[in-house]
Structures are given as C-alpha cells and as structure tokens.
Amino acid sequence: MSFEIFIAITFPFFISYFLILMLYYCLLIFIGFIEGGKRSHQHHAEDYASLSFSTFTIPVSIIVPAHNEEVWIRDSLLSILNLDYPKFEVIVVDDESTDGTLKKIDDMLDLDSANNPFVDQFKSGKISNILKSNIHPNVTVLSRPLQYKEKRDVTVISKHSGYKKAGALNTALNMVKYKYVCIIDGDTILEPDALKKVMIHIQKNPENIIGIGSYFGLVNGFTLQDGMVVERHFFKNLITAYQNLEYIRSFIGNRIAWSRYNCLPIISGGFAIWRRDVIMDMGGFSTSFSSEDLEFTFRAQEYVAKNKEKRYRIMMLPYYVGWTQGPSSVRTLIQQRNRWQRIENEGMWRYRHMLLNPKYGAFAFLSLPYFLLYEVLGVFFELFSIILVLTGALLGFLDVKMLLAFLTLMILSYSLISISSLFSFIRNQKMFRTRDLFFFICLSFLESFWYRWVLAIAKISGTYSFLRRVRSHDQYLRTR
C-alpha cells in the first residue's frame, strides 16, 4: 500500500475524530453558557445572609492535607479562618512534611498535644500526634508521622509511607464530626464566601446532593495579605496564565455542562465538598491511584447509579471559591500533567465496565466516551499524527500546503473554543480587567503554537509512566 493510499484511508478518520471533538466542545460550551447564566441569576437573587444566623445551617468539616506546604499553609489556614460561615471545624493533616509546615502551623495556631484516642477505620497509616489549637478550638492538626517533643523541638522523621494525599484524607476522616466534608489543598486560598456560595445549594437539597465543586483559579502572582487576595495578577507568569485559560475552559466550558446532566467525571481536590456518610459507605479515598479526586468521582458516579432510587446528584458550580498554586515552569507543568494523565488512564481502566453501560446513564454515554477517546487515547492520536507527518515529510509525500491548512484549522478551532469559554466565564464573573481579557484572547490564539505541545509531551510521558505502573503522587516544589 502506498503512503498516499494510506493517507487517503486514515485521513477521514483523523478529521472525523477532530470534528467530533470540536462539536462536543461546542455543545458543552453552549450548555454551560445557559447553565452558567442561570447560576448567575440565582447567585444575584439569593439570600446568603440567612445562612449566617440560622441554627439549621449545615456545619462543615474542612480537611487540609498538607505535605511540605510551608510556603502556603499560613495563608491557606488564614483564609479558612476568615471564612464567613457560622459553623465549621478544620482538620489539618501534616502529611510527612520534611520542611517547616508543622512549625508554621504551630506558630500560627499555638498547638498543644491533645492525645485523643484515635480509631483508624481506613488503615490510613500511623499518626504520631493529635494537636489542638489553643487559639482556635475548632482546629485540629494530625501529624503523621512526626515526633513532637515537649519543648516543641520538631524532629522530622523522614518516611515515605506511600499513603499519599488519599491517606491523609482518610486519616482526617476518622476525626470528622459533621455531615459534609470540604476537601482543599494545603496551598488553596479560599474566598471568604466560598462555603456560603456552595452550601446554600446543598441546604436546598441535602438528601440528594452528595458531592459539589466550584471553580477555582491559580494564585501564582497574586498579592496576598493575611490569607486574603488583595490584588489579582493573571499575567506575571506565562505558564500560569495559560493554565488559568485552561481552567476556565475546563470548569466553565465542560464541567458545568456535565453537571447539568449529573455526569460530572471530576470534582478537583483543590476544592470539593462530599457528604461524609457517602464517603464512609464508599470506603474512603483510595491510595492505589496517582491522584484521589478523579478516581473518587468516578466511584461516586458508580455509587449514584447503584442507588438510583435515592436520586443522588454530583454538581459543579461556576462561582469562584478560591485560588491554588499551579506549576510555574515547563518542568513542573510536565510533572503535574504526567500525574494527571496517569490518573485519567488509571480511572478509565478501573471503571471501564461503566463505559456505554446503560446502567450508568449519562455518565456512561456523555462523559466516559469523551474521556476514553480524547483524554486517554487522544495522546495516541496526537503521537500517530506527528509520526505520520514526519514520515510523510521524510518520504517526500508531505503536502506542505495541506499540512498548513489543517494545522491552521486546529489552531483556529481550539482558539474559538477557548474564546467562547472565556465569554461564558466573563458573562457571569466580573473578575478580569479589560486588558486581562485582551491578553487571554491573545493566549487563545497562541496556545497551539507551543503550550499544547508541552501538554502533549506531558500526556505521552504520563501514558508511558502509566504503562510502567508508576502510581506516585508527586508534588512539585512550592514557590511564591
């Protein structure tokens, strides 16, 4: 078979693949646009003040797993303590930190050993100490494993237990008091009204809503003061600027639409609220995966299907609730996306029985096929197309004009998707200055020239790591 015939056969396949993806994104953006508009109206008309005064406001347990978060933990905890919500507790898990995380927490909260008996229901690993804050009685710190001597000389035992963030979450679950559990990262800075914006929806329907998430962006380059965002700078770092655009596309473009049909495949671990009894019923978070958030959401969708009569819902809201640190260099970006690709592959493999299975409803038909074809197998298509182009070029069969035409089609299509998502976002959020918008629009056009290729490299390396059974939860170095 000549190369030309080969191209003639594979070409329609590739173009169909691309067109279906674009149409799917357009559909999601359109649904997200309508749903986002509705949420915006709800937000404007809502009576949030009532939450502050009611004894029936549902209290929340906030879990903060912190591994080597000395750079951000103070601001993160301050933002939590600044929350405008009447009743919540905080459980910080100092998760095998080898830096000054625990000392920072102690300096801030004045910790004392509490020595409460601890029953580990999840085999989440040893904890060496339970500490309570003398200043904020609703804050508990679990230390694992760290020697905490009487005179507060901190001895760090460097030990890799392999339990990862999931293990830290499970540790905290053993101590949680309230019906709803809010999980954030140790570098997440919450907006003061984060819990109000989200819990007001849960309060309408706590019997049915088992999981809820909301939009959060990247804090890199922001000016913070005592845990509060004072100034937002979206363009101090180009890598994080691209990521902000990506988050908008993902949260506002995709997830809002999936939420509309109760087929949300992920609530990110940077901010997620789950019903505690459902987490316990599901056996807690799994430590066997590279990341716990996607796998848990997949498992939760399975749980929803198994309990159809209870009409459970897993939702995503378009309100910004906080900010988290993102990678600020190409190396750390690849490291992060390597792990994300691994978890996508792991989740898809583990829950492959749900794919196109009518028992699992919209999740099986709307979300999982996308995940399989574009998040998991997409890397193979990209790799194959690169190989095809290079082979064509080497053999002298490459039609440069045709190649340029399709590359331009790809660039413009992706740009339109990004710009549409951006419009959907700004319609409901008044966060950007006009010049920020202008820069984001420019980034939309430039993304495909290099940023997407960096992500493609990360996806390829992630897939390779997955095939090599790498399951580590690598954390890139925190910076400010």
Place this chain on the structure above:
Amino acid sequence: MGFSRITDFVWIVNKALLILALILSAFIIIYDSVRKALDNRSQNRLENTKKLLRNLARSSKTPSKDTCSGIINRLTIKQIFDIVKSDEAAGSKEFKSHLTSCLEKAGKFDRLEKIASGSGRKWTRIQAIMTLGYCEIHSALPILKDALLSKDSDISYFSMLALGQIKNNMSARILLDFLEKKMYSGYKIVSILESFPRTIVKEVVNKTGSSDPVARFWAVKLLTTFKPQDHADRIEELTRDESADVRAASCEFLGELKNKRSLPPILQCLNDSAWFVRMRAVRALFSLLEKDCVSYIIGMLNDPSKFVKESVKEVVIQDIESYLPHIETCLLTGSEEAKKCCVDALVDSEYISQLLKSLLSEHPDKKERATALLAALIRSDFYFGLKKVLDTFPGNDRKSILEIIKSMDSGLEKRIR
C-alpha cells in the same frame, strides 16, 4: 487532485473561523467594556437613589407622589430589587419604610404584583417576587403562594424566600404546608421560619398533627428553637410517635425545655428501638438532670450502638469524678465496647494525669480508689496514653508510680521504663 480540493476547502473554512474568532474577540472586549460602563452607571444611579431616600428619611416629611415618582420611576425592576435587598435597607428600618412608602406612592407595587403573577421573563418575575417579599407586602401573599407551587424550581424557591421575608402567621402557614410538598429540604424551610416571631408557635404546633411524619419532624425541630413551655404536653405525646425521627426530635425538644415534668417520656425513650432516639434521650436527660442523670444513663454504656455509648461518654466527661465508681465497674464487667468508651472518657477528660497524682496522695482512701481504678484500666487492655502522661511527672514521682504499676503488671512497667 482530491487533496488539493480538500485543502482549498479547509482554507475557506479557516478564513471563516478566523473571521468568527476575530469578531467574537472584538465582541468580548466591547461587551466587557460596555457592561462595565453600564454597571458603573447603574451603580451611580442606585447610590443617588439611596441618597435621596436617606434624605427623605432624615427630613421626616411625608414624601409626595411626585417626589416618589421622580425617584422610583427611572429604576428598573432589577435596580429596585437591588435597593430593597441592600445592606442599607436591611440595616435601617427608617430607610426601608421610606423606600416602601415611595414605591407605593409611585404605584410600583401594582406593577410588581402584575409581573410576579406571571411575566414572560422569568428572572424579572423572580426579582418582582423577591421585592414584594422584602417590602413585606401582605396583599401579595396569594401571588407568592401561587408562585411557590410553580413547576419552575427557581420561581418556587425564590417565592419561598420572599414569603420568609413577610414573617406573619399567614406566610408561616403557607411555608409549613409547603413542608409536605417536599420540593425543598426541610432544612431550608425551617431555617426561614426560625427567624419568624413567636406568634407563629401555634401554627407550628398545629403542624405537629400533620399526617406527614416529615412535616411533624420539622415542626418539632422548629419548636426546639422557640422552646414554648406551654406546648410541652403535645411534644411529650410525640415521644410515642410512629416515626423514630419524630421521637428523637421530641426528646431533643424536651431536653432543651429543661422541664423535669417531662422526665417519664424521656426515660421511656431510653428503651427505644432506634439508636438515635436513645442517643437523644441520653442527651436530653443530661440537659434536664445534669449530674443526677448518672443512674439512668450509666447502663447505656452497654448499649449496642456506638453512637449511644459516645453520647454517654460525652455526658460522663462533663463531670468525670462523679462517674468514677461506675466507670470502674464498667471496666471490670462491661463489654469490650463499653470498656473502650470508659477509657475514652477518662482520656478525653484528661483525668489520667489526676489519677496518677492520686496514687501519690497521702489520703489512704483516695490512694486506694486511684489504685483500684488504675488496675481496672490496665486490665481492660486498652491504650490510654499512660507513658506519655507519666513522662510529665518529675523523676521521683515517676519512680513511685512505676513501683505501683509494677505490682499490677510487671511487663507493662518494664515496657514503660
């Protein structure tokens, strides 16, 4: 040749996409700029309106129809809603009163009622509904009641919020009846009703007679916030309700009332088949009798439910010294779970340190009791942080205590040493 035509077609599509992208980009920039300008203008208008209303409030003159029309008629429904919902309107009765008066004089309420009854534009209708609620327009109650039963969940929800602003017996009745529709969680409805005046208590008590157990449950929960002493009889009856949730809520209510007359029904609930009813009964007994509840609840340490045991433990911790004899008995003869509960109670109340100090006491009785309790603790085989507490004692005292421990369990003493 074929590829050439495809390439040409793709270039045409690219041109179209590029034009579309550029138009959309320009549109976004223009949209954002225009919206910001309009928002600023709207904000300025709102501030001016508030300023005029403030001046009216200060002047204490009754505003004329023309004055009010001049202020109100240039505002949209959304702007009116923004003002009635503002912190200023919420915080100042005078401001709100003048605002409401002006809206009435300008004939706005008729228009708002018309929109609230069924305007084509949903969110304008919701804004009108909420405005009527915030302005406490009693004549709008029938409209709000109809809107509450709307098939549109947003209209229904915001009508509920609007009714919650009116705070009279009629709106309370409507909301209490709405509990039975189960369109929204009882949490939300009772959180709205909680802020109503006590005059609605009778309505709530009536709801405790509903055939719907969920409605009865929430009615009792709501009454717990009002604590009406003269309706305790009714709630005592509900401790025998067919619904376990209602029985549990009734125990909670009686505990909050702290009326000793309610002791018998609470005691009966200690034997309830549902663990959460027993748990509530334990807490209610402590609330009612405080230290004197020990004889009633200590047996609950052997309850099959860990939650009931936990609630007993929470009570025991409040006054650990009173419960020591019972704890010792439990450590010697109780089930494994009961023993664990007793150990937890001693640890959580930080009594272990005091126990060890008592071992060094010069009073023989005190020393003997402490020794017996420590022996029972060691025999229970549960971890209670002995070494950690012992490490806080000075050298000689630590030695003396270790000698006592040695006489009870030489293996343990060696491990600690």
